[in-house]
Amino acid sequence: MSERRWAVGELARATGLTVRTLHHYDRIGLVSPSERTHAGHRRYTESDIRRLYRVRALRSIGVGLEAIAATLAQGDRETLRSVLTDQLAHLDAQVRQMSDLRTQVRGLLERMTTDAEPGEVLAILETMNMIESYYTPDQLDYLAKRREELGEDAIKEVERAWPEVIAAMSAHQAAGTPVDDADVQALTERWFGMIEAFTGGNAGVRESLGKLWAEQGDKLNQQYDTGLTPELMEYVNRANAVRTQP
Incomplete structure (x- = not known):
């Protein structure tokens, strides 16, 4: 036949x-x-x-x-293996991005259960989009992977600790404490340790983060009341220069 x-x-x-x-x-x-x-x-x-x-x-x-x-x-076997490996990496990146997006949406919904007005929530969403625009797609995937590696508990601990560290450093800056003071240096070590946990030592992510704060720091401070004033950042940078000097 x-x-x-x-x-x-x-x-x-x-x-x-x-x-x-x-x-x-x-x-x-x-x-x-x-x-x-x-x-x-x-x-x-x-x-x-x-x-x-x-x-x-x-x-x-x-x-x-x-x-x-x-x-x-x-x-051949190796070509197919290479294609499937690349596809798996792509799918993993999509999963991380969707998980990160889910976390963001859940956070917005939690705000909606409080007294937050729709305009306030939409302003937060707009700011989130602005922040993401400072990072490349690869950097956003890297950051999602970092959050996955750190875990939700560690992230919440950092979020809880940041205001304490900023307040303590602001108090030293307002009091005129020398930047080589032992307490200031300990806070500086903790400050940059948390940044390192966020960036994972990725130079590109660190550069994008710096550009974000240089260009949008005032807006972020107004919206979130972070306390990261230009004067405080200058003080922290001087303290870090002491910390990292040979």
């Missing part, structure tokens, strides 16, 4: 794909019908259909068409 040959419309109906999609796969050389009828009509063979189902299988887990083409062209 000879193999069945499929016209593009028949194959579209059988697979649930559109004719347009099949034509696109043909144009880019991903899945092309390998035979023609006497009248010149193109027909898909069984081997073409097997290739198409491999394409669909890889597309179902989110692999891009270029990566699929490379995988099928090479046809």
Whole structure:
């Protein structure tokens, strides 16, 4: 018995794909019908259909068409392993981003259960978007991964500790305590230790954080009353210069 040959419309109906999609796969050389009828009509063979189902299988887990083409062209174990490894990393990044987004939305809803007005919550959301604009997509994924590694309890502890550290440092700054004072140096060590926990030592993230505060510090202070005045930051930077000197 000879193999069945499929016209593009028949194959579209059988697979649930559109004719347009099949034509696109043909144009880019991903899945092309390998035979023609006497009248010149193109027909898909069984081997073409097997290739198409491999394409669909890889597309179902989110692999891009270029990566699929490379995988099928090479046809070896290592190429497929590399493509799947890259896809897993991409999916992991999406999971972290969705988890981070979920945390943000949950925080906004918690504010809505208090006396927060809709305008206040929307202003917070606007500020969150502004903050994220200072980081690249890779940096945002890195920060989401850092939060995942630190865990919710550690993050809450840092959030609780920051106001205490800022208040203690502000008191020293207002009193004119020398920046090489032992207590000031201990606070400085704690201050930059918490920043290090946030950035994980990533120089790009640290640079983006610095740019954010340099350009939007006043706005953030007004909205969140952080206490991070220019005078305090100058004091902290002088204390850190003492802390990090050879």
